[in-house]
Amino acid sequence: MKGTVGELGEFGLIREMTSRLTTTPAVRLGPGDDAAVVTAPDRRVVVSTDVLVEGRHFRRDWSTAYDVGRKGAAQNLADIAAMGAVPTALVLGLVVPATLPATWAIELMDGLRDECQVAGAAVVGGDLVRGDTITVAITALGDMRNQEPVVRSGARPGDVVAVTGWLGWSAAGHAVLSRGFRSPRAFVEAHRRPEPPYHAGPAAAALGATSMTDVSDGLIADLGHIAEASNVRINLVSGKVDVPSQMYDIGQAVGVDPLQWVLTGGEDHAIVATFPPDVKLPARWKVIGEVLHPSARPEVTVDGAPWTRAGGWDHFGGDEGDDGIETPGRG
């Protein structure tokens, strides 16, 4: 596939992109009509949407189109899993400059397709328009499979807090890339392509999780949403939070305490949930804290005290430069 998006034309590019897709039994009608049709056996559909903008959520010199596709799909599919649902489908709204090589859009679609396959879902449709800035808008759907959605507001004092998946790896990879390095590769790869534990979402619902979310903004920030919605205090025990030994080396090299990455780094899309205290959790879940009655107001504490170092953030706040990439965070 040679040439730019403009040379190939809208319909030619759409044909190339859709010809590469795979399907699943849930897809009753795929791309090519006014809308797609996907099964919703539970009679309820779970839906979540996210937008990635070039220069803010990804950089073409740091990530391939394929990686952007994997990552964009992952963050949406993780939102579905974090409700306790099984992802079924994804649609793509794509803005591309006419001068963009057509292969970029096609490889993006390959990435979306492959990440969907990991989660058991399929790309079922999209829209392609021209614009100056590459913008990737993704909406994912899922099915509850007769479980009740696990919302953020269900945490109760006495519950335990447990997490599964990667924490801080994407932030460490971002720190490496920001300083112009390309290794250690494990962290760089984690930043380029997160691996959310999709199956853990429905499994947590079956285990009786009282609240759940995926870690897109950072562990403390996302637990903050649960604390607020549930009106509780959540206390993390730093000694129970795994900090991989390799992270210490990078931390030392760049002058960051790696615990900060683990507690505040986003975009790994780990899944964190609260469970009743008597729950028996499989080994993949690590208990890292507990739910308490709120003191003055809902909050997240670490070893009993508020976390005063960097963490949590606001897309429109003053803490990012106009030209900068967002620190790893919510996508």
Add this chain to the structure above:
Amino acid sequence: MKGTVGELGEFGLIREMTSRLTTTPAVRLGPGDDAAVVTAPDRRVVVSTDVLVEGRHFRRDWSTAYDVGRKGAAQNLADIAAMGAVPTALVLGLVVPATLPATWAIELMDGLRDECQVAGAAVVGGDLVRGDTITVAITALGDMRNQEPVVRSGARPGDVVAVTGWLGWSAAGHAVLSRGFRSPRAFVEAHRRPEPPYHAGPAAAALGATSMTDVSDGLIADLGHIAEASNVRINLVSGKVDVPSQMYDIGQAVGVDPLQWVLTGGEDHAIVATFPPDVKLPARWKVIGEVLHPSARPEVTVDGAPWTRAGGWDHFGGDEGDDGIETPGRG
């Protein structure tokens, strides 16, 4: 609400935007969690997505934020209706510059909400990110209500072609606005805020429609998709296509045959369908042509001959200037 998006901050703006939303019984879980949950009584969900980019699909000096919201919702909800489904929900991915007045985003949401209400749906979630160009990515969901989806590939020789809704009004309004005028208001308003005949979609399915689409690119272009998918020729009878008398005045003023607007103007989101020849159509449907065996290849003809004047188009083709707004077309 004073101040810019940057001053209000992401969470403040999201709070303002979601506080204005209304709900429906289909919404089991609205905004504020990892994902929303919407009923899908039919056990199938219909999904469609569209992206609008400022400067290409709308202009802030031509349309208010409220109108952009109405229009953006309308074009997505019309896609759902054109499958024969009933719209249930919509999610919004919004890219906004930090310098944008916060009221713009809030009024956009008001427009989305109100158009959803017209169609019986509700806004259930979204994502808000910062970027240089206002970009509005919308995904709509719908329920089939135990009917089969009416796809583009079902037209058969002998079927009649019928349309309901507005045709060419948005294109005429675009022509007026492009020349710096603000009236006649009926056409300008039609360009700013289409009124798709949502209920006609499911009704057409119940009447036995064999194929259906909404007119987003223009009647000939969209029927072309049906002709191609169904491998048929579709012949329109120009004398049966209503050209409103007021359109002739504008046409004369700007030097355009108004029939061209009616046959090739998009964005009104009329619904066009094919039906078996013995169908008894309610008065709202106007029969404008017939389905024939293809001659050499699938095509749309007008009074037996190919339409050789302007019509149909390609987002990435050379027929639009880099700075221009797209001619009324698919959004």
